[in-house]
Structure formats: structure tokens, C-alpha cells
Amino acid sequence: MAADEFSLIKRYFSNCGAAGSATLLGVGDDCALLAPPVGEVLAVTTDTLLAGVHFPDNSPARLIAQRALAVNLSDMAAMGATPRWFQLALTMPDADQDWLAGFSAGLDAMARQFNCALVGGDTTRGPLTISITLMGTVPAAQALKRSGAKPGDRIYVTGSLGDGAAGLAALEGKLSASVEDCAYFNDRFWQPQARVAQGLELREFASAAIDISDGLLADLGHITEASEVGALLEVDKLPLSQALHRAAGSKLGLSWALTGGDDYELCFTVPANGLAQCQRLIDTGLLSATPIGQIIDGQGVRCVDEDGQSVAVECSGYKHF
């Protein structure tokens, strides 16, 4: 490879994503210069994806890029913030031009969809690792923290659960399904649709929110811990896709929904005085969400069936160490 770092950056990363007047200076100086809107505070999140850990080796570059940005967008959605800018730390084994073209095309498409821009970063040589730091803004008082849930709040989740784990299992050849269902799981794994628009709606009435990256049980557990409350999770109510029912059956499907992770849906809590507004959004189709339980006094998450009896669950969340 003759191309050096500077020409690579210029070629593939200097006009990536949506341009806007809030970016005073983008890629190419010692720092990017960014102007957050007056009256809003900065929301910042970082997620790292490694080849062979978070996605199979030799996956398509375009999909890797889209997923790397999507998982960060999901954190931004869970805060009720508007994504604006991101930095890319890209470590790669060599500077393959075809790979870089695919990667930057995927990144650009996802960034434009969510109206944010790549403003800087660093490229280094080593095992394929993509670390994105996404910055957005939110009025301080409207940010959706994990710590706001109160006993009596209803618990909701957007979309359907377990598809991300099914997608990974299908990619790894561990799940057999119809061509259509495989394509559905594949999309769900590679291009999770960050619930940014829904996050903005939730600011009006939700008391707490988190995105489901580690699995519903673990992530709802983060809400109960931060809020110093307990939760009853009605497992019969968990939204499972038809594809998941068909391909995995209800038992494995439920296990993936609870502990599989990689779903990038939002789990949020709503106090009594917000339930009507939440239901109105669901009825009008602006919010796709299902009530799945209740915040209670106490601590931890207890899974119950439709009769309120405890249900045993096997494991919780992905552990890196």
C-alpha cells in the first residue's frame, strides 16, 4: 500500500455524513470545532466493535460500519438526545482500498439517515477495531437517565426482542431458518434501527430509559440499580417477532429476548401521569412499544408469568471478562 494515513483520511473520511452549520471545523485539524445549540447540553457515548468478538471475521465492510454507528446511535436514543457529530478510531490490518470504500459508504449512509457527521478520529494499523464516540445534544432537564424510575411506573420496550441474538446465531451457522427469516435476522443484526425519533418523543413523559445492548434482564437491571427500585417483568408479554417464534420456538426465543443482547431497542419506564400520552403515541403509530412490567419497591428484576408466579431464567447478559 502506497497510500499514507493522510491521503486515506482525505479520500475516505473527509465528507462523511450530513454537513451542517454547527460543524465549524471537521476532519483535518488538531481538533474538530463544534457549536452545540444554545440551551442544550452535550450527550456523549462510545462503543467499540472488534472483529471476531462483536461480528464474524470477514464480514462486509459496509455492514460493519453501519452497525458500529448504529450501536452508538442507540445509546443516544436512550438518552433522548439528538445525534450530531462523531469521531472514528479505526484500527485495521492493512489499508485495503475496496474495504475502505465499502466502510466509508456504509458509514456515510447511516450518518446521513440520522443527520450526523464524521468530524475527526484516528487511523492505526492493527487487528480490526472500530471505536466510535458519538456526540449529540439534549435540553438538560429532558435527558432520559437510568435513575428516574419510581415504584408504580409501567415498563415498556420498543420493537421486538431476541432478533439480534438470532441474527448472530444465524451468522455463525447455529440457527436454521427459512431464507426470508434469515434475511430478517441478518438485517436486525447488521442494521439495528436506532430508536432516535422515539427517544425524542419519550422525553415528554418517560421517567427512565436504557437501550438493550446486553439483554433486557441485564439492562432493566441497570435501571433498577440506578433508580434504587425493583421490577416485575411479565415474560409472557415480551414482544417476540413471528420470525423468532418460527425459527427458535418460544423457549429459546424467550431466553434470547431476556439475555441475548444486541437488540438495540429501548426499555423505558412511564409514571401514571404519562400513560395516556404514551398510549396515544402507540395508537397513532409514532411509537411501537409494548408494556412488559411494573417498577416496584425493592431491588433487582423478578420474572413472573401471567399469574404473577416467579419464572426461573438461565443467564443474564453478555460478559466481556
Place this chain on the structure above:
Amino acid sequence: MAADEFSLIKRYFSNCGAAGSATLLGVGDDCALLAPPVGEVLAVTTDTLLAGVHFPDNSPARLIAQRALAVNLSDMAAMGATPRWFQLALTMPDADQDWLAGFSAGLDAMARQFNCALVGGDTTRGPLTISITLMGTVPAAQALKRSGAKPGDRIYVTGSLGDGAAGLAALEGKLSASVEDCAYFNDRFWQPQARVAQGLELREFASAAIDISDGLLADLGHITEASEVGALLEVDKLPLSQALHRAAGSKLGLSWALTGGDDYELCFTVPANGLAQCQRLIDTGLLSATPIGQIIDGQGVRCVDEDGQSVAVECSGYKHF
């Protein structure tokens, strides 16, 4: 290792660096929430260090952490911005508690020295990689871009050059020097002193600035390219430390000063109407800087001797690809 990611984060990274009222929400939610001062814009930079590439394998964790933050602080200094917050993407082969204790202690010390705070990040398992995204603030009109140099401006550099390359050579056993000189080079490599305070002073009169990470020739070349000007670099005037003269001699010392990289000093340009103020800062000891050349019409950097004759130089800057 029994410790999972969440307990690791809590134990080693939840109170790292200087706390301040501008951090509304730090480590532990979907996003950090940060309040930049009114009237300033955000300055953001990202640098990644890999074991075996940017520092020798099995280096002390405390030093790795300090260097990882220092190289980002240097970019912030070159923008004339005040560092405030950072995100840490840490990939490591295992969760060794001793290593993590050393790493977080080093990070905490450097962060407190520069009054900034760790506010979030991601930890993953893989080859040791540290990627930091540092955020600071600066009044928009005072930011020190690379693009502001004009013909006639004097070129300055802070501190001394070539010590970073000497430090790496010494670490790799490729340079023999006295115990005292080795200790000096070692400090210069592992704990480069980001010129943040000097960067803030430069905002008053400098027309352009960059930090020297790739080598003076390459980095001054970024200024000439961004500013669409040329530069005459008076190589006899380059500030080399006594230790470098002793250990490497003038020829190798000059080569390292020009192309070695890893110095993390500032190279900046000063128009005629700022020279007196610059000299006053140098005289009072608030700024340690040496005039090393002149911006001219044209393009590229030309090295000249004291008689103005061109001097040949061998290579320029570190190339990752």
C-alpha cells in the same frame, strides 16, 4: 477473572480525573451529559495507541495511560482549547486487576494535572488498544487552526525536538546513553508535557498552530498545505536538548528533530504585529519557544542552513500504512 465489565468500570473508572460542575452526568449511563461554558465551542480530538506499535509490549500500565491522555492533550493545546472531558475506549487481553489499578492511577494523575475528567467509554476484550476522545472548549474566534499562516509570519517551536524519537530508540535498545540521559529521554517519551498553558497564551497572537506528533517536517507541512503557503525552515536553529546532542550527535539528532515524531511540542506561526507580545512571553518565561523559520509564498517546506542554502533531509514523518 470473575469481575465483569460493570464492576470493573465502577471500580477503576468511575471517579477518574477532576470533578467539576460542568459534568452533569459522568460514567454509568447511556451517555455522559456535559455543559460547555456559554460563549465557547467544543473542540474534540481522538488518538489511539496500540501495544507493539506506539509503545513496546509489556510497558508499565501507569505510563501507557499517561501517554495515551498526553497525546490527546497535546492536540487540544495545539487548538488553544481548554481540556475538560474524555471518553476511554479500552481493549485489553484480560482484566488483570494490578494492570487496571496502575492504568487508572496513571490516567487519574494526568487528568487531574490538566483539570479534566473521564466521563464514559467502553471496555472490550482483545489486543491492548487505548483510544481516547478528548473534549475541550475554546471561544470560536480564538481557536488556533492550521490554516491561518500568512507569508511573512515567523515560525516557532516550543521546548526541544527529537527527544521523543530518542526515547523510543532507547526503550528499544537502539540508543546507548548515560543513565541520566536515558532517564530524561524515558520521561520525554512516556510523559510528554502537553503545552496546554502555552496554547492558551498563543491564542492572543499566533496565526496557526499544530502539535508535533508526526515530526516537525510533516507537521509544519500540514500548516503550509492548510494555509496554502510555503515555509523556510532554518535547521541550524532547531532546539535540540543537551542530552540529544550527547547521545545521538548533531546529525542523527537533527534527523530525529525533523522526522522522528512523538515530541508533542507546538509549532506555531506569528504575524509581524504579534512578535513583540510573543517575545515578551518568552522573556518572562511563560513561553519556552524558539524561532525556527519563516512562512513564504509558495508551497511545501524547504530546509535551509544559516546561509540560506538548501539542506537535504532524508525522510518525513511516521507512516502507518
